[in-house]
Amino acid sequence: MIQRWLLIFFLVVGRPWPTFAAEAVPGLNDVPLSQLIEVMVADRKMLAFDAQSGGQMEVSLRLKEELLWLGSQGAVGGAITDQRVLLVGVGSTRWRVINIGLTENVNGEALLGDRVVLVVTNRRVMGFGGDPPRVSEVPLGIHEEIQARRVGENVGLIVTNRRGLGFSPLLPGFVEVELDLKEKIESVSAAANLATLRTNRRILIFRSSSSSWEERTLNLQN
Numbered sequence: 001m002i003q004r005w006l007l008i009f010f011l012v013v014g015r016p017w018p019t020f021a022a023e024a025v026p027g028l029n030d031v032p033l034s035q036l037i038e039v040m041v042a043d044r045k046m047l048a049f050d051a052q053s054g055g056q057m058e059v060s061l062r063l064k065e066e067l068l069w070l071g072s073q074g075a076v077g078g079a080i081t082d083q084r085v086l087l088v089g090v091g092s093t094r095w096r097v098i099n100i101g102l103t104e105n106v107n108g109e110a111l112l113g114d115r116v117v118l119v120v121t122n123r124r125v126m127g128f129g130g131d132p133p134r135v136s137e138v139p140l141g142i143h144e145e146i147q148a149r150r151v152g153e154n155v156g157l158i159v160t161n162r163r164g165l166g167f168s169p170l171l172p173g174f175v176e177v178e179l180d181l182k183e184k185i186e187s188v189s190a191a192a193n194l195a196t197l198r199t200n201r202r203i204l205i206f207r208s209s210s211s212s213w214e215e216r217t218l219n220l221q222n
Contacts, residue, residue, distance in 0.1 A: 032153060033074035033114040036090045041067060046079055046095060048072075048088040057088055059095040068106070074114030074153065076129060080106050085119050085126065089133030096135050098126065107146065114153040115169040120146055125158050129169035136173040138165060150190035154208040157195040159188050164197045166206035166213065177204055177213040 038049045041061075048057040052075075061067070062083060069080040075090040085098040085106065100106065104123045111118040116129040125146075127136045140146075141162065148159040156167035158174075166175040177197075179185075184200040193208040205214040 036075045037072050037077050039070060039072045039077040046086055048077060050090055052090045057092060057095055059086060069109045071112055073112040076112060076115060076117050078110050078117050080110060087117055087128040087135060091132050111149055111151040113151040116151055116156045116167060118149060118151055118156045120149060125165060127156055127167035127174060138174050147185055148188040150188055150195060152190040152192050154193045155190050155195045157190045159185060159197055164204055166195055168208040170208055171211060175211060
């Protein structure tokens with residue numbers, strides 16, 4: 001009834017229907033999520049079981065392919081081998097497979113949130129999540145170095161010596177903010193739907209619901 005009267009009001013006064021923040025998306029604030037997907041290896045096959053849809057997905061390991069990391073959390077999961085990155089999420093119809101180049105090295109384990117996965121190599125950054133789940137990639141530039149990696153339940157953050165890269169399951173790809181050459185990184189954090197990057201000049205804020213970074217300039221006289 002309330003929604004009906006609101007609709008009549010906006011039609012009468014000629015104002016547009018209000019937009020709702022992504023934090024109001026049903027379920028987004030339900031953190032942490034229960035375990036909705038499970039991944040494992042059996043008979044040289046990568047298996048994923050979707051507790052929400054009841055689906056099962058599998059992909060075979062290659063001859064002499066070595067498993068380096070395996071994990072799942074909330075609605076996402078993944079594996080890293082010496083040859084590939086494999087990612088899967090609730091609602092997936094198959095494993096997403098990204099081949100690793102001959103001169104490409106994965107830097108450590110993947111980072112898992114409830115709805116996001118971050119993977120970093122010496123050549124690119126990968127983010128996975130969304131509904132339906134999808135992979136986003138950003139190449140690293142020459143002499144660009146990873147300074148920090150963070151994930152919250154619904155947000156991811158990669159910081160290099162040149163930029164900050166925010167990732168959200170609600171957006172189609174990474175959201176970039178450039179760093180100045182003399183800007184010094186002081187702290188990096190990510191939790192739930194919010195990631196922050198503090199430098200000696202400003203505080204940069206990325207929300208899982210936003211398609212841009214917010215900025216607060218610091219008073220350098222203090």
